[in-house]
Amino acid sequence: MSAPGTKADGASGWLTVVGLGPGPEDWLTPEARRDLAEATDIVGYGPYVDRVPPGPQIRHASDNRVELDRARQALALAAEGRRVAVVSGGDPGVFAMAAAVFEALDDPAAPAAWHRVPLRVDPGVSAMQAAAARAGAPLGHDFCAISLSDNLKPWEVVTRRVRLAAEADFVIAFYNPISRARPWQLGAAFDVLREVRAPETPVILGQAIGRPDEKLIVTSLGAVDPAQADMRTVVIVGASHTRLIPRDGRQPWVYTPRSYRAPA
Amino acid sequence: MSAPGTKADGASGWLTVVGLGPGPEDWLTPEARRDLAEATDIVGYGPYVDRVPPGPQIRHASDNRVELDRARQALALAAEGRRVAVVSGGDPGVFAMAAAVFEALDDPAAPAAWHRVPLRVDPGVSAMQAAAARAGAPLGHDFCAISLSDNLKPWEVVTRRVRLAAEADFVIAFYNPISRARPWQLGAAFDVLREVRAPETPVILGQAIGRPDEKLIVTSLGAVDPAQADMRTVVIVGASHTRLIPRDGRQPWVYTPRSYRAPA
Numbered sequence: 250m251s252a253p254g255t256k257a258d259g260a261s262g263w264l265t266v267v268g269l270g271p272g273p274e275d276w277l278t279p280e281a282r283r284d285l286a287e288a289t290d291i292v293g294y295g296p297y298v299d300r301v302p303p304g305p306q307i308r309h310a311s312d313n314r315v316e317l318d319r320a321r322q323a324l325a326l327a328a329e330g331r332r333v334a335v336v337s338g339g340d341p342g343v344f345a346m347a348a349a350v351f352e353a354l355d356d357p358a359a360p361a362a363w364h365r366v367p368l369r370v371d372p373g374v375s376a377m378q379a380a381a382a383r384a385g386a387p388l389g390h391d392f393c394a395i396s397l398s399d400n401l402k403p404w405e406v407v408t409r410r411v412r413l414a415a416e417a418d419f420v421i422a423f424y425n426p427i428s429r430a431r432p433w434q435l436g437a438a439f440d441v442l443r444e445v446r447a448p449e450t451p452v453i454l455g456q457a458i459g460r461p462d463e464k465l466i467v468t469s470l471g472a473v474d475p476a477q478a479d480m481r482t483v484v485i486v487g488a489s490h491t492r493l494i495p496r497d498g499r500q501p502w503v504y505t506p507r508s509y510r511a512p513a
Numbered sequence: 514m515s516a517p518g519t520k521a522d523g524a525s526g527w528l529t530v531v532g533l534g535p536g537p538e539d540w541l542t543p544e545a546r547r548d549l550a551e552a553t554d555i556v557g558y559g560p561y562v563d564r565v566p567p568g569p570q571i572r573h574a575s576d577n578r579v580e581l582d583r584a585r586q587a588l589a590l591a592a593e594g595r596r597v598a599v600v601s602g603g604d605p606g607v608f609a610m611a612a613a614v615f616e617a618l619d620d621p622a623a624p625a626a627w628h629r630v631p632l633r634v635d636p637g638v639s640a641m642q643a644a645a646a647r648a649g650a651p652l653g654h655d656f657c658a659i660s661l662s663d664n665l666k667p668w669e670v671v672t673r674r675v676r677l678a679a680e681a682d683f684v685i686a687f688y689n690p691i692s693r694a695r696p697w698q699l700g701a702a703f704d705v706l707r708e709v710r711a712p713e714t715p716v717i718l719g720q721a722i723g724r725p726d727e728k729l730i731v732t733s734l735g736a737v738d739p740a741q742a743d744m745r746t747v748v749i750v751g752a753s754h755t756r757l758i759p760r761d762g763r764q765p766w767v768y769t770p771r772s773y774r775a776p777a
Contacts, residue, residue, distance in 0.1 A: 270542070278638065280539040316771070340638070342645045344771075348653025351768035355758050364760075370646035372638045374542065374604070381606045382634035389612025391674060393657035393683060402773035410655060410681045417677035418670075419657060494619050496628075504615035507580070507608075509666035 264327035264366050266341040266350055267334045268373020269300055272459025276379070281371045285334050292323040293336035293346070301336060314400075316346060320353035328362040340375040344396050344424045376483040377422035380455025383465050385494070385502035387453060387485050390509060392420035397427070397434045404434070411438050415445035420491060420505055423484040427475060435484065436475040442486060446470055451487040451503045454478050467493070467500040528591035528630050530605040530614055531598045532637020533564055536723025540643070545635045549598050556587040557600035557610070565600060578664075580610060584617035592626040604639040608660050608688045640747040641686035644719025647729050649758070649766035651717060651749050654773060656684035661691070661698045668698070675702050679709035684755065684769055687748040691739060699748065700739040706750060710734055715751040715767045718742055731757070731764040 265284045270276030282302070285291070291301050295310040309326075311319050319335065327333045337345035347370050354363055381388045393414045399407060414421050421442075426435040442450075448471025456464040456479065466477055470486065478484055490509060494502040529548045534540035546566070549555070555565050559574040573590075575583050583599065591597045601609035611634050618627055645652045657678050663671060678685050685706075690699040706714075712735025720728040720743065730741055734750065742748055754773060758766040 273544075275544040275547075276542050276636070278534070278540050278542060280537075283539075340642050342642060342650050342652050344653070347646075347650035348768050348771050351650050351653075351756075351758060351766060352770050354766075355756060355768070368766075370650065372540070372642040372646040374636045374638060375642070378604050378606060378636040378639070382611075382636040386606050386611035386615050386634065388606050389608070389615075391657070391659045393655070393678070393681075395655045401771050406682075406773060410683070413677045413681035414657070417657075417674045417681075419674070492615075492619060494615060502615055502618075502632075504612050504619070506616050507612050507665050509670060 262327040262330040262332060262366060263369070264323055264333045264335065264350070265369045265371055266347045267336050267371045268341045268345075269297060269336055269338055270374045270459070271339055271376050271379040272457065272463070274302065276374050276459060278371065278373060281373060284371055285336075287332060288334035289332045290326050291334050291336060292319055292326070294319075297336045297338050306334075316349035317353055320346065320349040323350065324353055324359070324363045324366060327366040328360065337373075338376070340373045341370055342372060343375045343394065376424065376455065376458065377485060379458040380453060380465070380483045380485060383455060383458055383463075384453045384467060384485070386504040387420055387451070387487060387491060388422070388505065389507055390420060390488060390490070390505040392422060394422045394424060396424045397438055398425040398431060399434060407434070408437070408441055411441045412445070415442050418488050420488045421486045423486070426478045426482055426484045428480050435478055439470065439473060439475065443470060446486070446489065450489070451491050451493055453485040453503055455483045455485070457481040458483075465500065467503055526591040526594040526596060526630060527633070528587055528597045528599065528614070529633045529635055530611045531600050531635045532605045532609075533561060533600055533602055534638045534723070535603055535640050535643040536721065536727070538566065540638045540723060542635065542637060545637060548635055549600075551596060552598035553596045554590050555598050555600060556583055556590070558583075561600045561602050580613035581617055584610065584613040587614065588617055588623070588627040588630060591630040592624065601637075602640070604637045605634055606636060607639045607658065640688065640719065640722065641749060643722040644717060644729070644747050644749060647719060647722055647727075648717045648731060648749070650768040651684055651715070651751060651755060652686070652769065653771055654684060654752060654754075654769040656686065658686045658688060660688045661702055662689040662695060663698065671698070672701070672705055675705045676709070679706050682752050684752045685750045687750070690742045690746055690748045692744050699742055703734065703737060703739065707734060710750070710753065714753070715755050715757055717749040717767055718746050719749070720746045722747075729764065731767055
């Protein structure tokens, strides 16, 4: 029995890791849309698979936190001749599925056929960029992006990075700030920052930006409550020279000037 | 005399800072395409204005390094009732025009009418994301983005940040690595990194990625020559655990695993 699109020699298969952007199809690139349409199989975390525009593709939706299994499944399908789109929210290259696919490929136990699969990555708009756009231009100067998940790295590495990033006076974007299994990490990261940065430092919480229920909060390092964030939030903490512009009846704009003078 | 779309009361004007992505229309979001089509005026650096799909819009192309003038012109046009798209390559929020527009708005001398202009930012795929996608997944773990231009910040701030970023073991993306007026900065940044990172550390040079003449070089911190970069290059330097996967007849894939153990 042969599924549609399968070739016995596997020669026609490919694997593309596709960034869906942060939410709406309005941020889905033409490249990503075309690769999704040409795929025979969609592989990904359930909520992302659900966001793929309707089509005849076979959908392999999986649970969260099984990225490597998903990557292996995708490589195996492509090696069999399927045209496989592995989908990620945002940019698949930023804390997402692209690294997992290369980890699976780099496993010494990976079949040689996997190395012959034509492999590509379609970049996309990442969550911090969407939140930044809604808030103004907080990422307009040097910045860093740190995942607060300590599932895959020791917490001491996270705090050390947060401290060095604060000393470097980077704008900081936190991915994976909080979850039921990791309730205290964001508060601990704010505590580290408070030792270096002023309480007035602008803090942006961008929740599900681009989705119908998106929410943007502009607050400060002194006032922010970690409970204002959830799994779908990206947190951006300003640098010492990040500024606010008041707006009538709305949250202020937040931007980081391109010019920099070190704080006195 | 009234140009098309002008309203005497200025009520219909708007200003949107539009990210064109790194090059091809394949990476231009539907949102950006629509806003460009609805604009009466396109404002931007000449080569970016040239990339806007053909249409009846008035094109105000300006020279490089006049970002603030351009931002003021755009705000003034929008306050007069024009529908203005300020265009940037990549993501306008990342080392690009969005910050300049907010700087112009934040000037105490800015007319009150500028504050009434409906203002939006359309995010886009930034150059480091395009280069990362072509190379594999080098940004798959914590990373930072640093502009090497010392036009707007003291060089000591740049070197301090590069050193702290290396100590934090971030993957590092360098924007504006080199130009005729700034020929030595990239080499100096590599020298700082060589004091902390191993010579085998992967280095990616992504030149004009997405354009017809794009070029991707994968090399190492020990071997890289700053002369391999130019104004249209983004440079990505790996973290201590960034890895290579050999490919037959092509440059190796570069990826940074999601899992991290601090180097011994």
